[in-house]
Amino acid sequence: MYLLSQLLLFAVAAVDVLHVHGAPTPLEDSKPSELDRRIDTTSFSRVSTTSKRLFQLAGKTQYFAGTNAWWLGHLPSNQDVDTAVAHMAATGYKVLRVWGFGTTNDASKSSGDVYYQVLNSSGQYFNYNPSNGIARLDYAVAAAQKKGIQLILPLLNNYDDLGGINTYTNVYGGDHNGFYTNAKAQAAYKAYIKFIVNRYKSSPAIFSWELCNEPVCPGCAASVITKWASDTSAYIKSLDPHHMVSLGDEGWLTATSAGTVPNYDQSHAYTGYNGVDFQRNLAIPTIDYGTFHMYYDLWGYNASWGSTWIAQHNAIGKALNKPVMLEEYAVKDGLDRVGIMGPWQETVVKKTSVAADMLWQFGTVFPSGSRPLDDYAVYWNTSTLAVLGAQHVKDMAAKAAVATV
Numbered sequence: 503m504y505l506l507s508q509l510l511l512f513a514v515a516a517v518d519v520l521h522v523h524g525a526p527t528p529l530e531d532s533k534p535s536e537l538d539r540r541i542d543t544t545s546f547s548r549v550s551t552t553s554k555r556l557f558q559l560a561g562k563t564q565y566f567a568g569t570n571a572w573w574l575g576h577l578p579s580n581q582d583v584d585t586a587v588a589h590m591a592a593t594g595y596k597v598l599r600v601w602g603f604g605t606t607n608d609a610s611k612s613s614g615d616v617y618y619q620v621l622n623s624s625g626q627y628f629n630y631n632p633s634n635g636i637a638r639l640d641y642a643v644a645a646a647q648k649k650g651i652q653l654i655l656p657l658l659n660n661y662d663d664l665g666g667i668n669t670y671t672n673v674y675g676g677d678h679n680g681f682y683t684n685a686k687a688q689a690a691y692k693a694y695i696k697f698i699v700n701r702y703k704s705s706p707a708i709f710s711w712e713l714c715n716e717p718v719c720p721g722c723a724a725s726v727i728t729k730w731a732s733d734t735s736a737y738i739k740s741l742d743p744h745h746m747v748s749l750g751d752e753g754w755l756t757a758t759s760a761g762t763v764p765n766y767d768q769s770h771a772y773t774g775y776n777g778v779d780f781q782r783n784l785a786i787p788t789i790d791y792g793t794f795h796m797y798y799d800l801w802g803y804n805a806s807w808g809s810t811w812i813a814q815h816n817a818i819g820k821a822l823n824k825p826v827m828l829e830e831y832a833v834k835d836g837l838d839r840v841g842i843m844g845p846w847q848e849t850v851v852k853k854t855s856v857a858a859d860m861l862w863q864f865g866t867v868f869p870s871g872s873r874p875l876d877d878y879a880v881y882w883n884t885s886t887l888a889v890l891g892a893q894h895v896k897d898m899a900a901k902a903a904v905a906t907v
């Protein structure tokens with residue numbers, strides 16, 4: 503989802519003097535080290551060996567429902583993080599999608615905001631300030647781990663908020679689309695990946711490393727993103743062979759991969775214009791599972807099309823024998839959310855072998871009084887969450903752990 507993060511209003515935290523480390527060491531080829539071999543990976547999630555279209559979670563092959571909570575590592579207050587995690591755990595969620603990026607070009611303009619990295623003309627700096635730096639993501643990862651919850655961590659944003667592609671191109675040159683092939687930008691992006699992956703790679707609280715939130719390259723050949731996704735995912739596997747890697751895309755299809763070309767397309771969902779070919783990217787050996795998102799109204803479709811989109815991605819997952827995840831789906835507050843999303847969830851549970859789905863997004867009122875001001879949030883302790891959250895979690899968990907369609 504885009505355009506949401508800047509809507510979050512936090513109480514402004516007191517800002518200490520920024521402590522940064524200098525530019526990271528140059529990239530070296532990494533092979534699994536002695537440490538890697540000693541990591542106890544028995545509780546790590548992976549693609550199931552018994553049913554390759556599903557995940558093994560806490561040692562068990564199962565379908566699951568999770569939720570997005572992009573803000574968890576950007577909350578300045580420990581108490582807010584603990585409360586949010588407690589509410590998500592009480593809903594039954596075992597997997598959350600949380601932003602693993604936070605980049606600014608000018609730390610002096612980030613008053614009170616949490617950020618993990620600064621990119622500017624003098625270098626690349628990681629923010630070790632305990633009140634607004636990487637310590638905040640450390641706290642979120644630890645809080646999740648305590649509750650047996652795992653995180654999907656996207657390492658970049660397509661959009662400008664909180665560390666997007668343009669925070670790289672602003673410094674390393676070129677435009678958004680050029681990012682994918684800009685050697686300097688890619689070196690800095692990989693240095694950031696290395697920083698995050700090495701920090702948490704022994705943690706069982708990581709579900710997967712994700713290349714980017716909703717990467718697109720409008721007007722580009724699909725090969726641009728496929729090559730980038732292939733290189734980057736292989737790089738992550740070289741740092742950490744034990745966790746899964748996902749792309750984080752919206753799952754755009756092409757006329758070929760969707761089968762019949764619909765004549766009602768208003769969003770380039772089927773034209774390939776976005777430079778993303780879901781099927782081609784899912785075939786990359788170092789991408790463990792497919793992701794797709796769904797905003798039927800923003801994309802110009804009706805609600806019932808949602809089930810078609812789900813079935814189309816399920817069919818491609820089946821053809822490639824990999825899990826697929828409906829990683830974001832949402833309907834604005836004020837509409838009949840149970841009436842619209844219920845049938846999609848029913849499609850996932852009863853008519854497909856989509857391995858997991860993740861609601862956009864979880865909402866709660868934090869002890870500090872702030873909350874994610876997002877029109878799509880489904881709030882803790884509401885009847886809507888009881889149905890679309892808690893009940894759906896149960897339905898997915900109860901589904902027999904075998905992929906049938």
Ligand SMILES: *[C@@H]1O[C@H](CO)[C@@H](O)[C@H](O)[C@H]1NC(C)=O
Nearest residue numbers: 520522609620622623624627
């Ligand atoms: C770049 O950012 C770092 C960290 O915030 C800062 O110390 C440095 O002065 C900045 N350089 C420029 C040229 O603004």
Ligand SMILES: *[C@@H]1O[C@H](CO)[C@@H](O)[C@H](O)[C@H]1NC(C)=O
Nearest residue numbers: 764766767803804805806807
């Ligand atoms: C929804 O849209 C699809 C095409 O996008 C169309 O085939 C279908 O008839 C529509 N359904 C309703 C209920 O309008």
Ligand SMILES: *[C@@H]1O[C@H](CO)[C@@H](O)[C@H](O)[C@H]1NC(C)=O
Nearest residue numbers: 589592866867882883884885
């Ligand atoms: C849930 O909501 C009800 C009524 O709005 C309230 O009385 C109750 O304290 C809430 N429970 C929690 C745990 O927030």
